[in-house]
Amino acid sequence: MPRHQPPGVAIRAMERRDADQVLTIYQQGIDTGNASFDTTAPTWQEFDAAKLDRHRFVAIDPTAEPGSDVLGWIAASRVSDRCCYAGVVEHSVYIASHARGRGIGAALLAAFIASTEADGIWTIQAGVFPENTPSLRLHAKAGFRTVGIRQRLGRMHGRWRDVVLLERRSPVVL
Numbered sequence: 694m695p696r697h698q699p700p701g702v703a704i705r706a707m708e709r710r711d712a713d714q715v716l717t718i719y720q721q722g723i724d725t726g727n728a729s730f731d732t733t734a735p736t737w738q739e740f741d742a743a744k745l746d747r748h749r750f751v752a753i754d755p756t757a758e759p760g761s762d763v764l765g766w767i768a769a770s771r772v773s774d775r776c777c778y779a780g781v782v783e784h785s786v787y788i789a790s791h792a793r794g795r796g797i798g799a800a801l802l803a804a805f806i807a808s809t810e811a812d813g814i815w816t817i818q819a820g821v822f823p824e825n826t827p828s829l830r831l832h833a834k835a836g837f838r839t840v841g842i843r844q845r846l847g848r849m850h851g852r853w854r855d856v857v858l859l860e861r862r863s864p865v866v867l
């Protein structure tokens with residue numbers, strides 16, 4: 694569990710019953726225009742198939758009703774099927790629009806790093822738009838370095854966009 698968990702927030706494993714809230718929060722992030730090239734959140738089936746089971750977490754408000762308690766989530770996919778990259782994952786982290794800026798992203802990322810390291814995953818990577826200042830700051834504080842800026846990597850609404858490639862190489866998985 695992260696040491697700096699914000700008050701009034703608990704982190705637990707993501708469950709099937711969280712699906713609707715997870716996808717709603719995903720869409721809220723997409724709607725910022727600075728979270729993803731995607732314009733719509735996937736279905737739960739697509740999400741579930743793409744994300745590793747063992748390292749999915751939600752942040753919840755323990756005082757809220759189940760069904761309206763999820764404040765944010767984090768999950769990851771493998772970057773490659775090649776066995777040399779078995780310990781390399783790419784993650785996504787999304788916080789509900791009303792809950793951003795309270796340290797919840799940092800708490801989820803800390804839980805995710807602990808979980809992946811305990812499972813022998815050595816590198817976490819992420820692609821972040823240069824305009825996404827909160828995400829760049831969140832990741833820098835969690836020990837991610839900027840590998841480089843991938844220029845005009847994809848087109849979104851007719852505009853080419855750069856993507857900052859970030860990675861965190863675990864100091865404990867050797």
Ligand SMILES: CC(C)(COP(=O)(O)OP(=O)(O)OC[C@H]1O[C@@H](n2cnc3c(N)ncnc32)[C@H](O)[C@@H]1OP(=O)(O)O)[C@@H](O)C(=O)NCCC(=O)NCCS
Pocket residue numbers: 721722723725727728729785786787788789792793794795796797798799800819820821822825826827828830831834
């Ligand atoms: C990016 C995101 C996950 C960050 O989560 P969060 O819970 O809001 O972030 P935190 O409160 O943990 O803050 C992490 C750091 O970012 C900083 N930060 C947060 N919001 C910020 C903002 N709007 N502008 C500048 N810095 C900001 C915080 O100050 C903190 O740094 P600090 O400890 O030095 O103060 C969240 O804003 C979000 O869900 N955005 C929409 C979806 C998205 O972009 N996901 C990432 C895709 S790569």
